Structure formats: structure tokens, C-alpha cells
Amino acid sequence: MKKLLVLSICAALSASAFADVNYSLSIEQPQHHLGDVRVQFPKSAQAHLDIKLPSWRTGRYEILNLANGVRYFNPTDKEGNPLKWEKIDHSTWRVHIDTPTEISVGYQVYANELGKRARHIDDSHAFIDASGFFMFSESFRQEPVTVNLDVPKQWRSVSGMDNLDSTHSFKAANYDVLVDSPIETGINQLHSFNVDGREYELVIWGEGNYDVELMLRDLKNLVTTGNVIWDSYPYERYVFMVHATSGAGGATEHLNSTIIQRPRDRFGSREDYLGFISTAAHEFIHTWNVKAYRPNGLVPYDYTNMNYSRLLWIAEGSTSYFEDHLLVRSGIETTDEFFKGLTKTINRHLQTPGREVQSASETSFDKWINQGGDHGRNYSTNIYSEGSLLSMVLDIDLLEKTAGKVSYRDVHKALYNNHKLPAGFDEKDVLSILQNLTGLDYSDWWEGHVDSPANIDFDELLNKVGLIFERPKGAEAIASIDAVAKNTGQLLTLTHVQRGGSAWKAGLTTNDKIVAINKLHVNKDLKSSLETFKPGDKVVIDFIRRDALQSLTLVLTEKFDKPKKVTANLQASEKQKALFKAWMGVEHPNDTK
Structure with a gap:
């Protein structure tokens, strides 16, 4: 009898372990930015089930208060009988269960925050990041999920997730995949292409002064550059989502896709277009750096609390740094355009007094609370520009000390190969990789550049790769x-x-x-x-x-009246030119060979 009881319990647990969590979203009032959600959780024998909506979304290290748009919370049992519930914190609803039952939860979501890239509904589309729409329970976080959309007939739905049985239905291995696989549904353009056996889609919502053929050409070139840094690709299918907006701007990386937002008139000029394609490169790089490997403090994601790490400068800043490497090597960006962008980054750094106060590790840890504005500029740095410049310093140092044989790209290749999720990495892991690659101890370098405010001599640094940082002639x-x-x-x-x-x-x-x-x-x-x-x-x-x-x-x-500029050194030595090529993958601009 005891054996039969044990077998029965195991069978019940096994059935629960493989039960799906089913999500549905019905959009009947898009003009009012409203959607109705229903979540069906598998049978639970717990005394209560805590059901949560994330407090932030991946890629944006900031508490966003996403639960403030939820109304009409209504849990029921398998037979449709109402269940008692109470809200126990700002984003957690506790549902009480008298007897084991499946639980169905319905609620309404107000979605009118396009620029936060978590939830937006209007009469032309909906952008659905699960963080802003779909509640979860830690008890069923690892269960398979399905998503079914009931949207206007003329709408098209696109996601990096696999389709289930219709164009408006999707499936994912678990909630972590769902929360990192946004859905763009609405009136949009859809373009598909295939590169090296991998499938890609470009979906565009909104009218704008963009050139679709140019975007497709450059995206096709961009996605071939993954092997510049890594040994393999972590996906078989990838979606570029683009919003041409009435003002909102920004972008977010995801597991199998990215969402890029730009004002609708900010695609046409060369400068604006470079802004778009650089952003695409940034988010593409994130497919490895952050989505395939990331610092320990972000593994696994805690969706309802701040996720602290002193290595966000690597997660974000190094991603910014590698943008130009991929764009220059693929021929999308010229070296002169690269120099212009680098000039802006360096001058912004030099005009930020906070660089003398806050280190890269400190600004990484404080990203969740760092404020912008005047005080932020005077007393803080940011993980993007500071991390990008530190990545450059480390890259050129590695190249110089190994005669061009080891670069910062090798560090990220090792992180990808040795610290893929669900593992994470910490400072000791990075220092170990540096020592394994070079035979050198980088602890002092780390203390002086990462754990202390970095004091970068740009004249000396750029001279190593045959560049000059000088004021233009005629500057007054x-x-x-x-x-x-x-x-x-x-x-x-x-x-x-x-x-x-x-x-x-x-x-x-x-x-x-x-x-x-x-x-x-x-x-x-x-x-x-x-x-x-x-x-x-x-x-x-x-x-x-x-x-x-x-x-x-x-x-x-x-x-x-004119800031200093990065330019090529007309008198660069052969050694400097060789180091430049090892650094950027192309010939030095003044190489006459």
C-alpha cells in the first residue's frame, strides 16, 4: 500500500512538472490601450499560490512599476468558482487554495508606455513584452508555456518564439524564454531572409523615412560577423523588430530578437542611419554578451528585485565597444565614421566630471539607482561609455603585450565557451581568462582601471594603433x-x-x-x-x-570652439599599422600597401 501511495504521488508530481502554463491576450479596445489577459496554471496542491508580475524587464536595469496597469484581478478554480486572494506587495497577488485545483487568473492590462518597451497597445499594433503583460508563479516558472492572441483580423503577429498552430499562437520552453521573446502584433511590414542557414526577419511598425532595401542589405552583412568574436551562433532564427515612432527612442536586446525604436524621421540622413545600424549591431552582439553569458548577479534573473553586479560595464559597455568592430569589418561603416564616433565618446568622457569620482565597478553596481541630470554628470559615470572606453584600453593593452596575437575578442570568446548560461561569471573568472590568454596577472590593471576611477591617457593609448587625438587646425x-x-x-x-x-x-x-x-x-x-x-x-x-x-x-x-578629434597618424610606423589591423580587422587608413 505504501509503495502504491509513493508511486501515485510521483505520478502526480510528474504530471504537474510537465503541465503547460497557458496565456491568452485579447485586444478588443486597442484605442484605449487595454488588453485582457488570462493565465491558466497547472494543478497545485499548495495552500496558496503567489502570482507575480515582474518589477522590471530584462535589458533595462531600472524598477519600472509595471504592475500599476493591472485591474480586475480575478482568480478561479478548475470549475470556475472564485478563489480568495489578497495582494501582499506591489506586484504579488496571493491566491488561496482550499483543495488541489488548476487555477485560472484573469485581469486587465493598461498598456500605454511605448518608450519603456514593455507594454504598448494602440489601434495599429501592440508590443508585448511578457514583463508588462504576463504574470508568473515561481512554482511553475520552468514549465512550458503557450501564448494565444485574439487581435484585430488585419493584424500580423511576429516573435522569436516558435508558432504553435496559428500566426497568433506561440510556445516557449518556460517563462524565462517567454519573458525574453517579445511579440510585435499589428499592421506592419515583414521581410524575411536567410544567411548561412539561419533565418532572419525584419518587422517594421510605423511609417518613416527609412530605406528598407538598405536596412536589409546591411543587416545581412551584419549577421555574418558573429565569428569575428565567437565560435558559433546561439540561435537558428532571429527577429529584428523596428518601431518608427512619434518620438520614442531606444532599444532592447532579447534572447532571439531585438526591438529598436527611433523617431520616424530619424532614419534618412547618413548620421541618423548610422545611429540605427549601430543600435542593431549593439543588440545583435547582446545575443552573445548578456543573453548567452552574463555576470553572476544576473543569473538567474530575479524579476521582482534589483539584480546587482559590478560587471555591467562588461555586459553593456563592451557591447557598445564591439559595435564598430563589426560595422567596420563588414564594410557598413568607414574608418572615418568610426573615428568620428570614437571622438564623441572620448570627448563626452572628458566632459563628465563624474569620471573622477565613480569607478566602472561602482557605476555598474549602482546602475539601478544612478540618477542622471547635473548631479549624475558631476558625480557619476555610465556603464555604456565608460565600459566601452575601458574595453578599448584593455583591448589595445592585450594586443600590444602579445604582438597582436591576443585581443579582447578572445576574452569574450572564452566567456561564451566556458560560462554559458545557466552558469555565470565574476571578476575572478575574467582575470583567470586574461592570465590564461597572456600568462600575465591583470589584477593591478583591474584595480587601477575598474575598481578605481580610470585615468586614461588618450594620446598615448591611440598612438599605439597609429591614431592621433588632437585639436583641428584653426580651432580658436x-x-x-x-x-x-x-x-x-x-x-x-x-x-x-x-x-x-x-x-x-x-x-x-x-x-x-x-x-x-x-x-x-x-x-x-x-x-x-x-x-x-x-x-x-x-x-x-x-x-x-x-x-x-x-x-x-x-x-x-x-x-x-572645436573639440579634439581622432584622426589617422600620417606618420604611423609599420608596427603601429600592424597593431591597428589586428585591432580593427582592416588596413590602417594611411597604409599605402
């Missing part, structure tokens, strides 16, 4: 107060006051409204108002703070 010295102001109509309002600069030392701060300089009204911009002065001049600034007119004196500092 101009007077400055070391602050940025925005014209708000009648007055200029300070939006950034550089820590340690002349305005800072004199006592000006953000939101001060500049009225006059030496009693002459300032009515256009700071630059034109300072044209008659020289660096070193002492001036009186009249400004408004708390609706009261005040005055102070400051000494103007020296700035230049």
Missing part, C-alpha cells in the same frame, strides 16, 4: 563659464554646471536663470553672449533664483 580659444544653458524663452536656464568650473566656484547652480553679463541682457545663448570676452576676464553675472534677482562675479575660463 573662447571664453566660457563652464556651464550649459537652455533657452527657455525669455531667459537662459542653466542645465549643467561643471563641478570645479568657474560657474561652480562662483556659486551658480542648475535652474539659475541668467539675465545679464556685465549688465548686458543675455537673450540667445551663452556662447554668443561671451564672444566679446576673453579667457581670464572677470565678469558680473545677473541671474534669477527663487524669483529674486541676484549677482555674482566669476572669472571666465578657456575653452575651444
Whole structure:
């Protein structure tokens, strides 16, 4: 009898273990941004089932308060009888169960946050990231899932997930795959192509000044470059989702796809198009870096809490760094265009006083709480630009010390080969990889560049690969107060006051409204108002703070009307040219061979 009881329990557990979680989303009021969700959970014998909606979505390290759009929560048992429930925190609903039963939960979602790329519904489409729509239970997180959409007839649904039995039905191995496989459904363009036996789709929602043929040509070239860094591809099918919007912008990587948003008129010019294709490259690289391997603090994802890591500069910054490597090697971007982008990144770094305060490891850990604005710029860095520049420093250092034989690409190849999910990696793993590749101990380098605010000598660094960081000819010295102001109509309002600069030392701060300089009204911009002065001049600034007119004196500092630029060294040596080719994969611009 005891043996039969054990077998019965095992059979019940086995049946539960392989039961699907079924999701359905019905969109009958798209113009009001509303969708009705129903989730069917397998039979549970627990006293209660905690059902949650994520508090953030992957790829955006910020608590988003996604549960605030949920209404009409209604759980029932297998027979449709209502179940008692209570909400126990901001995104958890506890359903009480008297007897073992399957549970069905219905609720409404308000989805009108396009730019957050988690939930959006309107009369032309819906963008469905499971984080913003579909609740889960930790008890069934690893169970297979299905998704069925009931949407307007003229809509088309596309996802990186496999279709179930119709164009509006999908299946995934578990909730983690579902939450990393968004669905774009609506009135859209769909283009398919095949490269090296892998399937790709480009789905575009919204009208814009984009060139579809150009996008397809460059995406086909881009997706061939994975082997520049890694040994294999982690997918067989990949979807590029593009939103041409009325203002929202940004992008997010996913397991088998990406979503890229740009204002509808920001595709046409070469500069705007490079912004698009660079973003596509960034998200494509994430398919390996973050989606195939990522730091320990993000493994596994905790969807309802902050996920801390001191290595987000690798997850995001190194991804930004590799963008240009793939674009240049594939011929999509010229070396001159690469130099222009690198110039912007370096100058942005040099104009960020926070680089002297916060290290890359600190800004990684604090990504969840780091604020932007004036204080952020003065006292913080960001994981993207800081991580990109540190990746470049490490890459060139590796190439120089190994005569071009080892690069930072080899580090990421090793992370992919040795630390694939569900494993993660930490600082010791990266240092071990560096030592295995070079025979050198990089602990001191790490302490000086990652765990401490990095002090990068760009002249010395770029010289190693035959480049120069210099001010353009004809650049002129101009007077400055070391602050940025925005014209708000009648007055200029300070939006950034550089820590340690002349305005800072004199006592000006953000939101001060500049009225006059030496009693002459300032009515256009700071630059034109300072044209008659020289660096070193002492001036009186009249400004408004708390609706009261005040005055102070400051000494103007020296700035230049043109920033320093990255260019090719016309006198580069053969060694420098060889290191440049090992670095970027193409000939040095001034190589005459």
C-alpha cells in the first residue's frame, strides 16, 4: 500500500512538472490601450499560490512599476468558482487554495508606455513584452508555456518564439524564454531572409523615412560577423523588430530578437542611419554578451528585485565597444565614421566630471539607482561609455603585450565557451581568462582601471594603433563659464554646471536663470553672449533664483570652439599599422600597401 501511495504521488508530481502554463491576450479596445489577459496554471496542491508580475524587464536595469496597469484581478478554480486572494506587495497577488485545483487568473492590462518597451497597445499594433503583460508563479516558472492572441483580423503577429498552430499562437520552453521573446502584433511590414542557414526577419511598425532595401542589405552583412568574436551562433532564427515612432527612442536586446525604436524621421540622413545600424549591431552582439553569458548577479534573473553586479560595464559597455568592430569589418561603416564616433565618446568622457569620482565597478553596481541630470554628470559615470572606453584600453593593452596575437575578442570568446548560461561569471573568472590568454596577472590593471576611477591617457593609448587625438587646425580659444544653458524663452536656464568650473566656484547652480553679463541682457545663448570676452576676464553675472534677482562675479575660463578629434597618424610606423589591423580587422587608413 505504501509503495502504491509513493508511486501515485510521483505520478502526480510528474504530471504537474510537465503541465503547460497557458496565456491568452485579447485586444478588443486597442484605442484605449487595454488588453485582457488570462493565465491558466497547472494543478497545485499548495495552500496558496503567489502570482507575480515582474518589477522590471530584462535589458533595462531600472524598477519600472509595471504592475500599476493591472485591474480586475480575478482568480478561479478548475470549475470556475472564485478563489480568495489578497495582494501582499506591489506586484504579488496571493491566491488561496482550499483543495488541489488548476487555477485560472484573469485581469486587465493598461498598456500605454511605448518608450519603456514593455507594454504598448494602440489601434495599429501592440508590443508585448511578457514583463508588462504576463504574470508568473515561481512554482511553475520552468514549465512550458503557450501564448494565444485574439487581435484585430488585419493584424500580423511576429516573435522569436516558435508558432504553435496559428500566426497568433506561440510556445516557449518556460517563462524565462517567454519573458525574453517579445511579440510585435499589428499592421506592419515583414521581410524575411536567410544567411548561412539561419533565418532572419525584419518587422517594421510605423511609417518613416527609412530605406528598407538598405536596412536589409546591411543587416545581412551584419549577421555574418558573429565569428569575428565567437565560435558559433546561439540561435537558428532571429527577429529584428523596428518601431518608427512619434518620438520614442531606444532599444532592447532579447534572447532571439531585438526591438529598436527611433523617431520616424530619424532614419534618412547618413548620421541618423548610422545611429540605427549601430543600435542593431549593439543588440545583435547582446545575443552573445548578456543573453548567452552574463555576470553572476544576473543569473538567474530575479524579476521582482534589483539584480546587482559590478560587471555591467562588461555586459553593456563592451557591447557598445564591439559595435564598430563589426560595422567596420563588414564594410557598413568607414574608418572615418568610426573615428568620428570614437571622438564623441572620448570627448563626452572628458566632459563628465563624474569620471573622477565613480569607478566602472561602482557605476555598474549602482546602475539601478544612478540618477542622471547635473548631479549624475558631476558625480557619476555610465556603464555604456565608460565600459566601452575601458574595453578599448584593455583591448589595445592585450594586443600590444602579445604582438597582436591576443585581443579582447578572445576574452569574450572564452566567456561564451566556458560560462554559458545557466552558469555565470565574476571578476575572478575574467582575470583567470586574461592570465590564461597572456600568462600575465591583470589584477593591478583591474584595480587601477575598474575598481578605481580610470585615468586614461588618450594620446598615448591611440598612438599605439597609429591614431592621433588632437585639436583641428584653426580651432580658436573662447571664453566660457563652464556651464550649459537652455533657452527657455525669455531667459537662459542653466542645465549643467561643471563641478570645479568657474560657474561652480562662483556659486551658480542648475535652474539659475541668467539675465545679464556685465549688465548686458543675455537673450540667445551663452556662447554668443561671451564672444566679446576673453579667457581670464572677470565678469558680473545677473541671474534669477527663487524669483529674486541676484549677482555674482566669476572669472571666465578657456575653452575651444572645436573639440579634439581622432584622426589617422600620417606618420604611423609599420608596427603601429600592424597593431591597428589586428585591432580593427582592416588596413590602417594611411597604409599605402
